[in-house]
Structure formats: C-alpha cells, structure tokens
Amino acid sequence: AQSVTQLGSHVSVSEGALVLLRCNYSSSVPPYLFWYVQYPNQGLQLLLKYTSAATLVKGINGFEAEFKKSETSFHLTKPSAHMSDAAEYFCAVSVRGGSEKLVFGKGTKLTVNP
Amino acid sequence: GAGVSQSPSNKVTEKGKDVELRCDPISGHTALYWYRQSLGQGLEFLIYFQGNSAPDKSGLPSDRFSAERTGGSVSTLTIQRTQQEDSAVYLCASSLSGGAVDTQYFGPGTRLTVL
Numbered sequence: 001a002q003s004v005t006q007l008g009s010h011v012s013v014s015e016g017a018l019v020l021l022r023c024n025y026s027s028s029v030p031p032y033l034f035w036y037v038q039y040p041n042q043g044l045q046l047l048l049k050y051t052s053a054a055t056l057v058k059g060i061n062g063f064e065a066e067f068k069k070s071e072t073s074f075h076l077t078k079p080s081a082h083m084s085d086a087a088e089y090f091c092a093v094s095v096r097g098g099s100e101k102l103v104f105g106k107g108t109k110l111t112v113n114p
Numbered sequence: 115g116a117g118v119s120q121s122p123s124n125k126v127t128e129k130g131k132d133v134e135l136r137c138d139p140i141s142g143h144t145a146l147y148w149y150r151q152s153l154g155q156g157l158e159f160l161i162y163f164q165g166n167s168a169p170d171k172s173g174l175p176s177d178r179f180s181a182e183r184t185g186g187s188v189s190t191l192t193i194q195r196t197q198q199e200d201s202a203v204y205l206c207a208s209s210l211s212g213g214a215v216d217t218q219y220f221g222p223g224t225r226l227t228v229l
Contacts, residue, residue, distance in 0.1 A: 032215050043118070043205060043220035051215050090157065100214040101147065101173070104157035 002027045002093045006105035019078040023091030032094035033074045039087045086112045118221035126227045135191040135224045137206030145212030152202035164212040196228045
C-alpha cells in the first residue's frame with residue numbers, strides 16, 4: 001500500500017528565505033506524486049505533480065519539487081518565501097489501479113515571518 | 115470556468131440527526147471523489163465515482179455513511195445518525211477521467227459540526 005510521510009508539521013521561515021518542505025513516500029509501484037496547498041478556509045489547490053516525465057517539476061507560484069527514487073523523496077522548495085506563501089501544504093501519492101484515490105500526508109503548516 | 119462547488123459551507127447538527135452534503139463537480143468531469151479532513155486523521159479518502167462504474171466505497175468509515183451520484187454529475191454524501199466523531203470538513207473533488215495521473219480539483223468543503 002502507498003503512504004506518504006511529511007517531516008515537520010510546522011515550518012517557520014523568514015520572508016525571502018528558502019522554503020523546504022519534506023515529503024517521503026512508500027510505494028510498491030512507480031508512483032505519481034502531488035503537492036497541494038490549502039489556504040485558510042479554502043479547498044486544496046494543486047501546486048505541481050510528478051508524472052514520471054521529468055524528475056524536476058516546476059509548479060505555480062515559484063515552487064518546484066524533485067523526485068528522487070533512491071531516496072523515495074519528493075521535497076518541495078521555493079528559493080525565496082513570500083508572506084502570501086503562508087498556508088498548509090500536503091504531499092500526496094496516487095494509487096495506481098483501482099480508484100486512483102489520493103493518499104495524503106499529514107500536512108505541513110508554513111509560517112512566513114516578516 | 116466554474117470550479118467544484120459544495121453546499122452548505124457550514125452545517126451544525128445535533129447528535130443522532132441525519133445530514134446531506136452536496137457536491138457539484140466541474141462540468142464534463144467524469145470522476146468524483148469525497149474526502150474527509152479532520153484534526154486527528156488528516157485527509158482521508160471516502161468514496162469514488164467514475165462514470166457508470168460501481169463506486170469505490172472502500173474509505174467509508176461505517177454503514178452510516180452513503181453517497182450517490184445522480185446523472186453522472188451532482189453527488190450527495192449522507193451521514194445517518196451523526197456522531198460527534200463525524201465532525202470534520204468534507205471535501206469533494208472531481209477530475210476529467212479519474213486516471214491516477216489526473217489532477218483532482220477540490221471544492222471549498224463543508225464544515226460539519228455535530229453537537
């Protein structure tokens with residue numbers, strides 16, 4: 001069965017600093033991987049997804065993530081944090097076959113300090 | 115274009131009452147998902163509809179939960195005899211064809227509070 005682990009339920013950075021949110025996955029078959037962002041009282045919005053076409057994936061709002069099979073990781077990064085990046089971020093893996101449901105990590109809440 | 119919509123946005127009910135939550139997917143999307151987001155459990159899959167296929171109900175936590183999708187579009191999630199542990203945000207998502215690589219588009223959710 002697939003699973004996702006997000007290290008750090010809370011991450012705090014200063015405005016302009018590097019953002020690094022960690023995600024490790026477990027999957028018996030090659031996975032599809034997703035990062036979603038959730039702003040307060042809103043639904044989830046897709047930031048980016050890995051579909052096996054390229055290991056470095058660029059998404060919206062300056063975020064990117066790199067798929068590393070040897071480390072079973074898909075960490076999310078952004079070179080320079082903005083105040084507007086404050087939100088909760090979820091990593092998810094897609095289950096191939098069956099219903100293709102998303103299996104989510106527990107989420108990481110990002111705080112950006114001025 | 116219009117995104118996924120859900121109603122009501124908030125629902126407060128008393129323990130033991132039945133509730134119905136509604137989801138309108140993006141027009142043309144054949145796949146529809148329900149998830150539950152709670153503090154203790156995070157985001158959990160509940161049920162999945164794809165076209166005319168039998169739904170995948172493997173995530174429903176008990177037989178008090180049921181869902182239907184009428185005409186391949188609107189879906190209703192019903193919780194009977196609500197319990198306090200049912201309090202959560204219920205999220206609906208839709209995707210174009212339900213494939214594993216498809217992007218799921220989420221609605222804003224219904225916040226359910228059971229008193």
